[in-house]
Amino acid sequence: MVLEVAVFLLVAAGGTAVVLTRDPLNQAIVASFYGLVLGIMFLVFQAPDVALSQITVGAVALPLMIVLALAKVRALAGSGKDDRE
Amino acid sequence: MGALPALPVAVPLLVAAALVGLAPVIRRQVADAVALATALAVAALCAALLVQAAGGPVVYWFGGWRPRGGIALGVAFTVDPVGAGFATLAGVLAVAALVYSWRIFEAVSPLYHALMLVFLAAIVGFCLSGDLFNMFVFYELLSVAAYALAGYHTEDPGSLRGALNFAMTNSVGAFLVLAGIALLYGRTGALNLAQLGQTLAAAPADRLVVVAFLLLMVGFFVKAAVVPFHFWLADAYALAPIPVGVLFAGVVSELGLYAVARVYWTVFSGPLAGGGGLRAVLLLGAVATALLGGVMCVLQHHLARMLAYATVSHVGLTLAGFALLAPEGLAGAVLYLVADGLVKGALFVSIGLVQHHLRDIRELELHGRGRDLPWAAALMALGALGLAGVPPFGTFRGKALMEEAATAAGHPWLTALFVAVAALTSAALLRAAGRVFLGIGVPRIDALRRRVRAAPHPHIHSTLIGPAVLLLAGALALGLAPGLPGRVEAAAERFTDRPAYAAAVLQGATGEAARTTHHAPGSLAVPAALAVLSALLGAALALAALRPRRRPAGRLTRAAGRVWAPTAAVLRDLHSGNVGDSVAWLVVGLAGFGTLLALVAR
């Protein structure tokens, strides 16, 4: 019971931290952590299928895509000054 | 043809997958032909479903999971004439859009065709589904396809920003819908619309039912672009490729209203029944949407943006019909929606014609340059009349039905709203047509300098005009087909009959053929006169806007200008196209509608 409450509160705090982390790269890392905690919450809900989904996607795939998008933006910022309008 | 309901969804999805799978080796012409043939097949299948559904409800359980003891185990398509009618409209508009893209829309890969087909399949699935979560899935599917299509012009930053705003705001709307579904599921343990309605009807409305309705309604209102959930729409619709705009303006916004009506009548009409308060709340939204949309339409000089706001405005009109919460109002709204969708589709095509030949879409820059485009001029003028609801367009019949229902429900003032809005939107279009095609009014200096006119009597390919002519003919046919209003009213009666719907879905009761309502149609003289009046008002407004300013303006004109100019500036400023603004307004609308609903439901 105590563990449950702790997980719920951790999720609430994690989501808040994701929003309040304004730098997108740091945010991706926080979001990955949040995805993991969320996966644990889904285990508490007795939903291992969903937890597996959440951990592969929320903790790995989505943060990865954010990082890649940011890398792309950085590369553009470094290179494409002339083809910008 | 027992599998008929599944095919108009399965076939385009299969073809879309094949197009993507073979994308690297497929030729453009093949993709065009395959996509067009598929859209034609979908339209035909939906029309066949419409015919079948007119005889009685068609219930199709996927996987063969029939309900047991009143509990739905699987997912059903529950086809009625209203849903099948919208699906058919989507099919017809998709055919028009694909015929149009065949020639005018260069540089497309099979991925574009695949997305169009997925988009179409999702719309059809959404219209036919009888399961709340399944509706959500198709809602998401049509949305995601729409985001990608809206951002298709990646070389245009405005289009990209529009697509992003569209996607963010509509995603939030979808999450509201999902939250509403979760609330309902927590109460009833059901997702089937009929079963939900049956379970909820057992008890009066409480806070959970009110909030669940609020979440679903607002979620779907985002798609419908009801004020104040409309801030995303103009950029997304106006800057999308023209063929995509045909579908957006023709059917997508309307689907949001369809969903609210469907969910209200199948799920909530028991506990929320007899709500004069609910009617007032919905009417408030309708009036705000119709008027703000109309005013914004007049303020635009970008032709596609003008049509986008005309869409908002007419969503407001239609919402007024739904808001009466009576079969007659619903019948009028449905007829109006379909006819209006066809007219707007035709208008989008005619704008595309202008853009194709004159390489511009801005009214002021196009001053007088469209003199050699008589086809586009005729289409646009006719379309403006169709928007105004002039007989014999189908929009006229729909509006007449809504006006009659409004008077019967004790809201005769709605007629005035209808006249005003029709005048505003047709004024904007007639003004643009007068300026572009007739060269009325004073041209802008810089427009003179760039005065590139179309080649004299340009050869306009029939694949460009054909779709518009066909869509307008469809709108006319809806206004002329004998006995159509009676049929639509019968369909609306069935749409609103919750117990019969539940019996058909859960018990498999076929039900006797639709009750023929012996509703004596009121005299059409007054509505016809009003429709002509709104068109004349629109023409007068358009001329007033085009007329060169006489130097000593009257006191009245100056006073009006003093109010108008700052108002217009504020309105333009509010419609910033900023993502944060759209979402903030969404929350404001959620809070506002929620407070009102909570108050009236007490």
Added chain:
Amino acid sequence: MIYLPYLVAAWLFLVGLYGIVTSRNLVHAVTCLSVVQSSTYILLLAVGFERGGTAPIFLDVPVGTKAVDPVVGALTLTDIVVGATVSALLLALAVQIFKHHGTLDPERFRSRDD
């Protein structure tokens, strides 16, 4: 405790929206949107939860054992994967917007090309 998961869901929904409304970076806004989305999953799974129930997987436990609702699990597990791809689409749009404007700050490209 009896409403705690629901409260968490409502909180995350609004916090995520706050993030979008105040965001000065489109990539940040997209991530905030995924927080809003996660709140709907929490809500769905919470309403399907039954205290004392096992996961609805009857590989090691016999049928008839008290188990939580399998439907909400089915609804969310697919949507989580799909939600990530939609986020990818938003990120792609953001990248393209950056290409044109040289910034991801929505406040800096509010000019309208009417």
Added chain:
Amino acid sequence: MTPTLRRRVFLVAAAVAGGLLLWGLTGLPDYGVYPGPYGDVLNAVAVDERKATNVVAAVTFDYRGVDTMGEEYILFAAVVGVAIVLRAQRGETEQLPDEDAADRRAPGTSNAVRVLGLALLGPVVLFGIYVVAHGHLSPGGGFQGGVVLATGALLVYLSGEYVTLRRVRPVALIDLAEGSGAAGYVAIGLLGLAAGATFLENVLPLGQPGALLSAGTMPLINLAVGVEVAAGFVLLLSEFLEQTLVLRRPGEVT
């Protein structure tokens, strides 16, 4: 609206909306009380009727299989959308002159990382296939397994073998996989029609619960979804990686 004004407007509206949400949420049954009946009925009958021990999978791929078909196509549409949106971008970056790209070459990947990445590849792919194949028995299935498989492709990239990845990931093949994964689902649905039953009806032999080949069409659908999801995520990751393609041109790394 200015940012400050917008924040204020939002906070006021969100306070009201939050109050309304809480008001409605307290109308739910207490946490931990499930009202039924949907889930209870399925938990009782699904294993016997479908011979699938994972009831969540039975709901996902059979009872509510049409939802999942729609979800799969949402993924499909999003992936196609990303390809469309980033396509112009890719065309342009590929035209960047080589010497320009060479200036910003990424630091070379150390051999240890390469070896580790390639060594992990086998287990990851095996695990992904396992998750896909056992979806109807234990937690997992095409959605989760597909994502795991896609990360395998990323490992190839991380180990610096972008050239290998290009060879492993010819665009046409991925497009083909993407299309056939999606088409496969619909085709399995049509199988029901062909057998004279309804769309998406589970018409294959069901077998025994717990067996790898059981639950009729479910493993097949899982396979189609697995292919679709894996191809989709590989496509997404590589579309975002295309920028880095410039940084690691063939010949520069190896």
